[in-house]
Amino acid sequence: MLDANMKEQLKQYLGNLREPIELVASLGDDAKSGETRELLEEIAELNDKVSASFDGNDARKPSFEIRRASDHDASVRFAGLPLGHEFTSLVLALLWAGGHPPKVSDEVLSQVRALEGDFAFEMYFSLSCQNCPDVVQALTLLALNNKGVKATLIEGGAFQAEVEQRKVMAVPAVYMNGESFANGRMNVEEILAKLDSNAGARAAEKLNAKKPVEVLVVGGGPAGASAAIYTARKGFSTSIAAERMGGQVMDTMGIENFISVPYTEGPKLAAALERHIAEYDIDVINLQRAERLIKASETGGYHEVVFENGGTLKARSLILTTGARWRQLGVPGESEYAAKGVAYCPHCDGPLYKGKRVAVIGGGNSGVEAAIDLANIVKHVTLVEFADTLRADEVLQKKLRSMKNVDILTSAATTEITGDGEKVNGLRYKNRETDEEQTVELEGVFVQIGLVPNTEWLRDSGLNLTKFGEIEIDHKAATNIPGIFAAGDCTTVPYKQIVIAMGEGSKAGLSAFDFLIRNEAPEEIAQSAQKKAELA
Incomplete structure (x- = not known):
């Protein structure tokens, strides 16, 4: 099943196992079951901490459970072969079951472990889906770190009759306790937000507790990442708030026109952007949907962005990079049959x-x-x-x-x-x-x-928008409101391309820098006014 190179890489990864794990397969007489047996045997041969058995009795065949030897409740089940885009998900499941820590914050891991209730997830994926691994890995992390969570991850191509019976017409498709739970890409934080009814209030409280920054970037795609990196490199306090880090790039498969990189894929580029952002002192605030903008002239000090959960962030300068989304036809039947054809x-x-x-x-x-x-x-x-x-x-x-x-x-x-x-x-x-x-x-x-700019939240903000909803900007990425800049697919810049968005984001960051060094901060203005009043 695995070539020599993949075996060697997997062997190195399995060297990170901290405790034994068990692979328990439920197999039939079909070819896929034979391939599953071969894969599990090859994995077990690579490390003494891995054992494989083939006496499982799950109804789905072929399928296999990955479980911690010391705690069988810490387990996840794959139905079908998790290869292609999902091979990384398989490797992570093996490592996490064996005690290797996941790369999530302590706060998220604590929230996973504190989650109360019984949740049985079934998730359908396809091997060519670039959106599916995030969901597969999120459910795996939940199942291996909370005994109340069970997860079965199903490769739709191996269970076509089941897919048709459940009328699954789009992946990733997630069911919880037998009922439809979600469709589309989700990470562990988004799933937790749906399960935890108090998550929104806690997130708003955290936003409101943050101090004003010099630059707030709204949007986490290529333009937003570039803008944040440029302002952070100039030494300005920078926050980036995004509904989804990576933006629409996360939904892009093959990228062949990103200069100097002959080929990459959207999720890989998005991950590279996040790694680059992490090199700087940038406060990344994910899963935040902007709802309203209040310009500084109305607050007497800072520009403010109000988010869907009620939280607010303040900044001397804003860079808006909220991107765009797929345009809908707007004809009868489109919304009714979304994810149903x-x-x-x-x-x-x-x-x-x-x-x-x-x-x-x-x-x-x-x-x-x-x-x-x-x-x-x-x-x-x-x-x-x-x-x-x-x-x-x-x-x-x-x-x-x-x-x-x-x-x-x-x-x-x-x-x-x-x-x-x-x-x-x-x-x-x-x-x-x-x-x-x-x-x-x-x-x-x-x-x-085509695309529609994500600018509905700006309609009553005082910003100039075109009839198509694009933010009007000048050659320096400035809007009609001092201190507010914009970049990327949400603007009037022609040719909605990743490389152009990055350049425009960088330009917006430099323009924000120029604005900040030429204008006093609200505190400085207040102090100056006070001194003048005292002298008078």
């Missing part, structure tokens, strides 16, 4: 549609790339484009047109996504040249029609 990530959810018919909405680069990827997995792809021609690069169009299981519809306005109440069964569109309405029978729709 309507999807936005072909890399994550494509494998769930193997042998099925799907549509891709959008003829730009992202839409054509999605159609090409899906054509290698699904039975048939229909690409639907509103304009009369595709907008993607010619090389991508040429590749798409060479694929025999792809139809291309142009001048087609999608009017409805239909379903049977439980899942998608078709798409309706109008031919814009003839006004004729037509229907395509299919099982999935992937929407790839």
Whole structure:
């Protein structure tokens, strides 16, 4: 199962085990069960602290439990083979079960251990999903550090009948105690926040207790990371508050145009950004959704950002880098069938549609790339484009047109996504040249029609926004409000690219530096006013 290089790496990792662990497999007579046996035997051979047995009686076959030899309640179960993107998750499960400490803060680990209740999680993942490892690893950490948590992590491709029975149309998909719990990427802090009803109030209290800083960056993507690093390097106290560190980059699979790096993947780049941020004295405040901005002229001192949980942060200067999200079609059926046949990530959810018919909405680069990827997995792809021609690069169009299981519809306005109440069964569109309405029978729709800036929270702030919601900035990344700057996909800067966002974030950081050194702090202004009053 494992090549020589992977075995050697795994052997080194297993050298970090502090206590014995047991691998207990439940197997059938199928080929996947044989592969599972082979994998577990190979792992057990690499370290004396690992033992493997094959007498498990779990209903899911193949599956295997990883458990601490001294405490069988500290365990996690994998159903199917956790390879591909999930091999790292397997390695971490082995290490954590063996007592190697996870790389989370003591505060988070204490919250995990203090969690009260019984929680039985079932989570479905695909081996090509870059969003799934975070969820797999979060549930693994919970299960191995709290006896009330049980986690079964299921590779959907190995249990296709179960996936179809539960109507899982998008991964990661998490069930708790038999009921749907969440869809999409989540880390352990986000799961804890959903389980712990007091988490929001505690987070707000922590925010309110923080002292004002010189620079507050709102948003944790490439632009935000660059801005925070630049201001911190200038010696200014810097905080970065983000709804999700990494931003939309976390949902990006292959990145081939990041100059000097021929190929990387979004989660890897996001992790590198976090490591770089950690090199500086930057206060990182994750899982915070901004709700309102109060400019300094209204407070008489600092700019303030109010967050969804009620907490507030204050700063002399703000850099807004809240990015963008996938644009929705806004047609009947889209929201009703989200995660039930309507999807936005072909890399994550494509494998769930193997042998099925799907549509891709959008003829730009992202839409054509999605159609090409899906054509290698699904039975048939229909690409639907509103304009009369595709907008993607010619090389991508040429590749798409060479694929025999792809139809291309142009001048087609999608009017409805239909379903049977439980899942998608078709798409309706109008031919814009003839006004004729037509229907395509299919099982999935992937929407790839561009981005919407995450700026709704700024509508009543006094900031100038375009009709599309983008923050208007000048050539120095300055907004119309002194001391407030913006960068990245939420702004009017053209070409929404990672490398451009990084450059714009750096520019915004330098502009904030220039502003701060030329303007007095609120305390200094107050002291100056007091002295003038005393002299008078």
